[in-house]
Amino acid sequence: MRDLTYDNITERIIQAYDGTEDARLKHLLTLLIGKLHEFAKEAELSQGEWLTAVEFLRRAGDISDAQRNEFILLSDLFGLSSLVDLIAGRQAADATEPSLLGPFHVDGTPERANGADLICGNDGARIVVGGGITSTDGGAVADARLEIWQNAANGRYVNEDPEQPTDNLRCTLRAGDDGRYCFSTVKPVPYRVPGDGPGGELVRAGGRDTWRPAHIHVRITAPGHRPLVTEIFDTTDPYLESDAVFGVRESLAVPFDRTPTDAELSRHPDIERPFNMVDVDFVLAPT
Ligand code: BEZ
Ligand code: FE
Numbered sequence: 001m002r003d004l005t006y007d008n009i010t011e012r013i014i015q016a017y018d019g020t021e022d023a024r025l026k027h028l029l030t031l032l033i034g035k036l037h038e039f040a041k042e043a044e045l046s047q048g049e050w051l052t053a054v055e056f057l058r059r060a061g062d063i064s065d066a067q068r069n070e071f072i073l074l075s076d077l078f079g080l081s082s083l084v085d086l087i088a089g090r091q092a093a094d095a096t097e098p099s100l101l102g103p104f105h106v107d108g109t110p111e112r113a114n115g116a117d118l119i120c121g122n123d124g125a126r127i128v129v130g131g132g133i134t135s136t137d138g139g140a141v142a143d144a145r146l147e148i149w150q151n152a153a154n155g156r157y158v159n160e161d162p163e164q165p166t167d168n169l170r171c172t173l174r175a176g177d178d179g180r181y182c183f184s185t186v187k188p189v190p191y192r193v194p195g196d197g198p199g200g201e202l203v204r205a206g207g208r209d210t211w212r213p214a215h216i217h218v219r220i221t222a223p224g225h226r227p228l229v230t231e232i233f234d235t236t237d238p239y240l241e242s243d244a245v246f247g248v249r250e251s252l253a254v255p256f257d258r259t260p261t262d263a264e265l266s267r268h269p270d271i272e273r274p275f276n277m278v279d280v281d282f283v284l285a286p287t
Helices: 009-016 023-043 047-063 070-077 080-090 198-205 262-267
Strands: 126-135 145-150 170-174 180-186 215-221 228-234 276-279 282-284
Touching: 009 023, 047 070, 047 198, 070 080, 070 198, 145 180, 170 180, 215 282, 228 282
Parallel strands: 126 276, 126 282
Antiparallel strands: 126 180, 145 170, 145 215, 215 228
């Protein structure tokens, strides 16, 4: 290919990948090459700027390891992860909106009985979170499993804080056959996403901040339904409008401060008073 020019390069490079056997991969590569070239041409990208970008990615690789993936953080900070969630949400209209998995999910957290108490000596305002899981088809979803994870009063998740007891503030719950679920916990707190790597450089260059509003992560799997990964936010959180990683959706922000009724107080005799109720229903899309 000796005759590459400014005008023919995009077409020629796409042709070079013509042998890609996987049809979906071929489609993705064709689009990606086209958009990358369009970007470079429109920006009149200089060699210095190209090198800066490549070095930025190298440093993202350097700071990543088995526990930390800076590329996911960059995807989050560019809103790409949220865009992918919104695309998934369009394919499951009427279901609960998906939102970021984040870096702290682990598979296989201990299974706890529905109604589990995760408070276990954690500081913070006590809350009882509960509601129903239904299908967009209508009716309760039976046999749903909810994985829950959140940060502690110091803003840290158990995965990044050896001082916390094993599996602090995370578990897997099996909802009832009527789709009802419930657990007690403490209010999560706002915290900063890691700012010591290229992600932090990007945030500072953009005049932004690394704060995320407080949230509880939920992943729900149930037979015959698409898995749902989402987050629950407190409507009063000061960072709802400026989430560093763009995970907030109007429908996912709920009050964290409903006063329990007498019946609810007597249903939870073991939870230290005072506590508040958080009502969250989830709707799953059938597969
Ligand atoms: C989180 O929810 O914990 C999170 C999400 C994206 C980037 C960093 C943290
Ligand atoms: Fe999180």
